[in-house]
Amino acid sequence: MKILVPVKRAIDYNVKVKVKADESNVDLANVKMSINPFCEIAVEEAIRLKESGTATEIVVVSIGALACVEQIRTALALGADRGIHIQTEAELDSLQIAKLLKTVVDKETPDLVILGKQAIDSDNNQTGQMLAALTNMGQGTFASKVAISDGQVAVTREIDGGLQTVSLTLPAIVTTDLRLNEPRYASLPNIMKAKRKPIETIAADSLDVNLTSNVKLLKVSAPAQRSGGVKVADVAELVAKLKTEAKVIA
């Protein structure tokens, strides 16, 4: 079976973001960019399915400016077979991304699409579900376990009350949660090999997709800072303060 893994180029999770002085957006000049961590988990899961003999081909797709090729190469170094880069300079929302991904799904007809549940920049948590809706597929979001058998995928999902397992008919969409797996590091030989793996470039404009979003970003501001309070000497002082000063316990 063929697995499609969309990956997003996003700010590295170790970088502390700063808001621009004019509050137009966050400042991404000269910051380290990486594969979004949840997407990396998606790549890892696809590789494990290939290693276990379930999957035969892993196609990685990324949407954005030329620099996204770096993240595609990273995924190829980890074990994906080939890449697709949908090139655009436009700022896209999840809906436009999902529509572009649908064109890839229509062409590639994967049996399974694995995506990260959300990107750590926009924190939207939308693309996988939207792609599932547009392709009329079942979805298993926030996956902590994925098991494939007989044309079905059983997805164990991390939900607010605990865990829920659903069964989906393939082809289907899975989005990853943190505990699905621990991604590997790429080995040097694999990084070298990845340079020879094919990446197809498609101009987003050449696809019949409306790339304009109806949501406008008006302002990005720094969050209100919570100032630290006082240190208390012992439990007795803590309890006294909570009772008489903060008045949060009786």
Add this chain to the structure above:
Amino acid sequence: MSILIYAEHDNTELKAETAKLVHAASQIGGDIDVLVAGHDCAAVAQAAAAISGVSRVLVADAGCYQYQLAENVSALVVELADGYSHILAAATTTGKNFMPRVAALKDVAQISDIIAVESADTFVRPIYAGNAIATVQSSDAVKVMTVRASAFDAAALGHSAAIEALTQAHDAGLSHFVSAELTVSERPELTAANVIISGGRGMQNGENFALLNGIADKLGAAIGASRAAVDAGFVPNDMQVGQTGKIVAPQLYIAVGISGAIQHLAGMKDSKVIVAINKDEEAPIFQIADYGLVGDLFDILPELEAAL
């Protein structure tokens, strides 16, 4: 304008999020309908009808909605969407699961996790794990949004809205419920609790979380955990407070053995009063705690339990 709110529930109980969403909707303005999609969920509909400001409660009671599978629920909401200017669901794992499907099927954007309403088309939401706050304006005909319930007060109760039964039953046939492992607890739910006591990596193992029980009993508190504690396998994932877990804003939040990683702070920094107990006086958690107590949690916790 009129607003459709998707009720958060488990077929027996209406969750606290829904009244908070009604309050958020009242800030947008317009008639407010609440949709209860589930199975054998009459009690939930009754509870929703009691929320002040609700015009109608629409009840879709059918087997295909029992587990609120995204494929089925989104088809229902899309069918009902005409005539509504806004569709709101809580930013819980239920709302996050099906709402983007609704948005895509309506060919509109979704605005995720709003924390404030500026006007009927302008909303505020955290990005970058809460390290930046975005104000966004939507010109879509219908605004599909998930709401961070902890950012809004609850609407009052004591109302009696009309309840209307719906007959639509959408079974997309794309997914099937297999099983659930739900945590059973006598304690309040994290997202509804007035007091939360959370343990981190400093708890050292899962057994030591029992040290929090006595304090939680005395305070009527829910027990939470940091991602480090969950990843280490001390406690199950549904206890996780943080950007990728539950976002909470209780009256009192007690962080025990939690260093204060950004992603944890993103989930609890809107708590009214924060207490930090940690042996490392340089821990970042102290920079945001109202009351910090430096010391060994294994000494402090029994002492605290005795003092309450």
